[in-house]
Amino acid sequence: MTDAPEIRQQLDRLSVKDANYAIAFVDLLLDAARAVRASDVHLQPTRDGLDVRWRLDGVLQQIGVFPRGDAADVVSRLKVLAQLLTYHSDRPQEGRIRDKPGDIEMRLSTFPTLHGERAVIRLFASQQRFQYLENLGFPPEIDATLRRLLRETSGALIISGPAGSGKTTTAYACLRELVRTAEGGKSVVSLEDPIEVAVDGVAQAQVNPPAGLNLATGLRSLLRQDPEAILVGEIRDREAAETVFQAALTGHVVVTTFHAGSAAVAISRLSDMGIEPYLLRSGTLAILNQRLVRRLCPCARPITDPDQLLGLPETGARQAVGCDTCRRTGYVGRLVLAELLVTDQSELGRAILSRRESSHLEQLAIRNGMVPVWQRALDTVRAGLTSPSEVRRTFGFGPYSVRAAE
Template structure:
């Protein structure tokens, strides 16, 4: 039983609930199990609180719906928001609090027809490691990534959906460069927002309301004598053009971009009016990222996946497979999972791929060329995890799109 439920059972009636204590218990329960987000949302007849644990939402507790206004008011005060404003979205943050273990909270309030929905993102420095070795990359992928980071110039791109580990990986890359070169290297970043402060790196946060956008920041940054530039996200043609140009003119540029697939990054950039010959010359590599949940080591047991899923696995691999799945226990909060690890797709641009990019090959064809050149797909890498018992086969199917097979 979590502390929130214990507290609710200890009070005599709803009128005796102390809102500050209730909110604290909600936060403590979420932080204790390592949740990344808290969702507080009014439904038809209840106020439901869910937490995102290992990337998946789980119900924490149901509260009386008429507590919504008081809870919202309390959280707004914590984030220095306007407590009486309920018809417009608001965003803010609550600084590190010793009572909550030093975590920082980023808070988003959104008006709905049933009342305000609140999402709290939890940033716990103690749970973050920016060591490249802790990302969970396969050894071959890790060594290739390190080699790309050793190049003096070029553009390295990370792609994947929201919450796929791009930010953690890019911070780990910067931290690796700091450890390798110390004060002999000049590293700057432009982000939206700055999620963690890194040592020996000049980090800037864009502010579109004051016209401090990615393009404005990058143009100014180019006059700051940087050797390494981190761009939080390439999301518009102007940012893309500056990042590509920087990669061509002696800078190592590391950034993220949203794309349906790893090979699809090139089509996305071409749609941003970047010429193929510039991409072929500037892009060193693209890393596709996904995060999968790992089996709980306390309760994982051998199991046999459903026949429909097994048909996707090569018969020779099934013969030696050690499929395992967590059944749920107190150690994993009865989810069957404990922590997450990365599944990657590493596309290194060589001469063959440069020719394919110059020819404007369709994404599917470019993907096939990359595979012929040795790229292991997300499905290949994920299947390895399932065959070795690190995660259920169903988890790979949940995370990796069917068209990756």
């Protein structure tokens, strides 16, 4: 088993006098990151040295601080693997790392800082993990509804949530579902920023702003390529949003992502961006909102101190402890919590056209059968699958956090 202290010891044993130190350092670090299924590796130059961390199950953990004099060589080695310009250290660069076919894909991003180039490596799940909707752990009713919606002939499926909530993973699973159900009989394309995972059967394209290819202009050009289903990268502005909904209303199924705290808030935010209510009402198939919480290890214990409940229900709640199996974190893997707001209900549609507040939209959706994501969180705590502290870490205490009183 590989954990942060163990990998630090292995990295410390490398000789900085070795001409191949940077190569060995990077190879060992990336192999360990793959083994523990880290989602990101951070290399931050500081006054004291190279601060190396990785993100496991959504939480950033420090591996160690290594000699500063070798930081530039380590980052340069990563840039070589990603085919970036090693002699440019004063500007941001991005590239892809993939050592061999079938290996985990990685994306390298570098950025100049006060003490040198900062590097972040994003590791994407292998082709076998989380490939299809059935691998993601959605409740059966959400899984079935998503499959039904993806068989429609037009409309937008918007996947929303905060950063790190698994939106991209779900979007790619939807894309593969479109390809699988079409059995080669459907034209499927994507416009991404950037392309994160290659998907067979999809004509994937990447935005290139310096060449005048942004999300909106690229999507308008793609619509002349006779597509039937389109994956569009994250909606960030009004122009991109309008183009997405115009595509959804002209005989295309569009899957896209959007930052929002809840499904109802996503509708309100799009409206605030200037999207006309009729486009939202007629162009949206559904809005999926999701979060990821860490799953408690079997070593967890029942909570006996009421203060540790953090205002959440007491029945069945457990707290993280830590053991060798979970690398002393108290958690093993993650669970997806999701809500699905389907806009085909007449009452909800009228509320969207009337620009009603997100709280009103949410209550209408709940009345029509939507289980809100905060209720999923409470149910997960009651079932002893995650802890109150993990739910609070993920949802916070703000206006869109878990509502303990309900």
